[in-house]
Amino acid sequence: MLSIFKKKTKEQNVEVVEAVNTVNLAELLTFDQEGNEVLSLIKTLNDTSENTAKAKKDKSTALNEIAKLILEKMGYYAEITDGMNDGGIDVIGYKGNVREIGVQCKAWNPKGCNSRINNKDVNAFKGSLSSKNCQMGLFITTHYFDDFALKEANENLILIDRKYLLEILTNYFPNAVSNYLYHQDLGTQDACPNCSNGKIIKIYRDAKPSFDWCESCREVPRYKA
Numbered sequence: 001m002l003s004i005f006k007k008k009t010k011e012q013n014v015e016v017v018e019a020v021n022t023v024n025l026a027e028l029l030t031f032d033q034e035g036n037e038v039l040s041l042i043k044t045l046n047d048t049s050e051n052t053a054k055a056k057k058d059k060s061t062a063l064n065e066i067a068k069l070i071l072e073k074m075g076y077y078a079e080i081t082d083g084m085n086d087g088g089i090d091v092i093g094y095k096g097n098v099r100e101i102g103v104q105c106k107a108w109n110p111k112g113c114n115s116r117i118n119n120k121d122v123n124a125f126k127g128s129l130s131s132k133n134c135q136m137g138l139f140i141t142t143h144y145f146d147d148f149a150l151k152e153a154n155e156n157l158i159l160i161d162r163k164y165l166l167e168i169l170t171n172y173f174p175n176a177v178s179n180y181l182y183h184q185d186l187g188t189q190d191a192c193p194n195c196s197n198g199k200i201i202k203i204y205r206d207a208k209p210s211f212d213w214c215e216s217c218r219e220v221p222r223y224k225a
């Protein structure tokens, strides 16, 4: 009994080893590389330095674009409507010719806005969904919902707040989000005058004087901070 068991185990091990040998390590570490567009949209959305009318409009446009890209990742054909004529629906997702999902976007700046999205906002959106024959709805905000609004959510009406939105973006656009966080991390460093893409890092070597180095183009520009 024991010897049969051992023999089987050894054969199974061989199978496992063969399976492991066919794994391409580089492939396992490769993920969605698209995302430059998403990266610049996230930058626009998360720039809370200004609260002007133009900044608000840019954020609103960026959030509509992001919602469209998310719907496309979900397998819909997506179209940005002009919200005014579409009863507060900003993006519509189609399956074939059927409009299935309506999205409302509110790019509110948490630093410049004290009130959260409330149940009146959510109920108005519900009304728009049914009048526009959308079965399902997503309400996306860069701010938060209040407790009354959250009670209005159900399986066909998903409320996506700032934190949830980041999770969704991380899931669908990991490359853009990691790039964004990386550059945030280096935010106080100056941009490289050569490539304007990378940040200038000061390198220190023992007691010798420091020099500047670009983490992107890897040049050592003549540069004075």
Ligand SMILES: [Zn+2]
Residues within 6 Å of the ligand: 192, 193, 194, 195, 196, 197, 198, 214, 215, 216, 217, 218, 219
């Ligand atoms: Zn550079």
